[in-house]
Amino acid sequence: MRVAALLTIVLLLAGCGGSSGTPAASGGSGKLKVVATTTQLQDIAKNVLGDKVTLIGILTADADPHEYQPTADDVKNIADADIVLRSGVELEKWMDKLVANSGTRATIVDCSQGIMLRKGDAAEPVGDPHIWFNPANTKLMVHNIVTAASIKDSADAATFQTNELAYDKQLDDLDSYIKNAWATKIPNPTDRKLVANHDAFGYYIDRYGINFVGSVIPSMDTNYSPSAQDIAILEQKIKAQQVKAIFVESSLNPKLAQQIASDTGVTVVDGKLYGDTLGPAGSPGETYLKMIRYDTDLMIAGMTGQPLPTSATQPLLISPGRTTIRPYSPLPELRGGLGYNSLPELRGGKEGRDGNSN
Numbered sequence: 420m421r422v423a424a425l426l427t428i429v430l431l432l433a434g435c436g437g438s439s440g441t442p443a444a445s446g447g448s449g450k451l452k453v454v455a456t457t458t459q460l461q462d463i464a465k466n467v468l469g470d471k472v473t474l475i476g477i478l479t480a481d482a483d484p485h486e487y488q489p490t491a492d493d494v495k496n497i498a499d500a501d502i503v504l505r506s507g508v509e510l511e512k513w514m515d516k517l518v519a520n521s522g523t524r525a526t527i528v529d530c531s532q533g534i535m536l537r538k539g540d541a542a543e544p545v546g547d548p549h550i551w552f553n554p555a556n557t558k559l560m561v562h563n564i565v566t567a568a569s570i571k572d573s574a575d576a577a578t579f580q581t582n583e584l585a586y587d588k589q590l591d592d593l594d595s596y597i598k599n600a601w602a603t604k605i606p607n608p609t610d611r612k613l614v615a616n617h618d619a620f621g622y623y624i625d626r627y628g629i630n631f632v633g634s635v636i637p638s639m640d641t642n643y644s645p646s647a648q649d650i651a652i653l654e655q656k657i658k659a660q661q662v663k664a665i666f667v668e669s670s671l672n673p674k675l676a677q678q679i680a681s682d683t684g685v686t687v688v689d690g691k692l693y694g695d696t697l698g699p700a701g702s703p704g705e706t707y708l709k710m711i712r713y714d715t716d717l718m719i720a721g722m723t724g725q726p727l728p729t730s731a732t733q734p735l736l737i738s739p740g741r742t743t744i745r746p747y748s749p750l751p752e753l754r755g756g757l758g759y760n761s762l763p764e765l766r767g768g769k770e771g772r773d774g775n776s777n
């Protein structure tokens with residue numbers, strides 16, 4: 420990869436006159452062209468790369484990343500890109516073909532690199548792809564993005580790294596907000612009974628001690644169609660555990676959840692969790708930070724029968740003394756290829772590499 424990267428830089432320098440300090444970018448703007456797959460990655464990249472790059476998204480708000488159908492524009496954008504950000508862990512099963520068809524020379528960044536993956540299931544044997552549901556994982560995603568951008572655009576590397584530290588602080592605040600919300604509103608983890616729409620919340624469940632009862636679609640992949648037996652098993656669990664509410668997701672059809680709720684005499688929570696995607700601008704899930712906080716508020720409201728707190732639309736609570744500033748260090752394993760974490764010790768773990776689970 421090092422040779423290929425050097426070659427790319429040499430070619431790009433040759434192509435644009437080689438004035439020192441300018442980003443090795445394609446197009447006429449002089450800015451790096453960065454393509455990001457999911458709405459979460461688009462938002463995170465916007466926060467840490469800012470206006471130093473031209474950012475193009477593939478998925479749109481409320482779209483299901485498991486089932487996306489790439490367009491001709493996607494092929495063209497990836498062909499022209501300097502950097503392509505993907506969430507990884509097979510979330511975007513359509514990406515390998517898209518990248519191959521584009522013939523791109525971009526650095527492909529698998530943003531899951533370095534993250535300790537939860538065990539997957541039959542549909543997701545590589546691991547649980549919903550890595551953004553632990554803010555400690557999101558820090559690593561941010562770091563992977565900043566590292567790749569700093570290599571391609573060294574003139575703006577210091578800005579990217581400053582932005583990373585600032586965003587990490589917000590992730591710490593988010594984590595504190597969530598822990599505090601559960602501890603004060605539903606102190607007993609057994610009472611935090613979650614029936615979700617699909618198995619998207621595993622990292623959140625592990626980190627914050629949620630009692631996961633089951634999902635309407637009992638799979639990490641929304642393409643799975645639940646059988647009559649799957650539904651019967653979930654309905655039994657709902658009755659046995661005296662669950663009060665079922666949650667639906669913004670990117671999924673709520674019909675089956677409504678049927679299960681009606682069969683079992685429980686309610687479908689009014690409001691939708693943001694699972695695989697952000698919501699549109701102006702919605703409570705319009706940014707990554709807001710999405711995770713809103714999900715927390717909505718889960719607590721649904722489980723307690725209380726209305727959503729007004730804080731759902733207010734700035735995040737700032738907690739003192741929780742910031743961890745890591746020195747900047749590019750990950751040596753950032754290969755720019757399509758591979759996933761292959762170290763066996765990184766598989767099947769429950770906590771992120773940061774290990775700050777307390």
Ligand SMILES: [Zn+2]
Nearest residue numbers: 619639641695
């Ligand atoms: Zn999903």
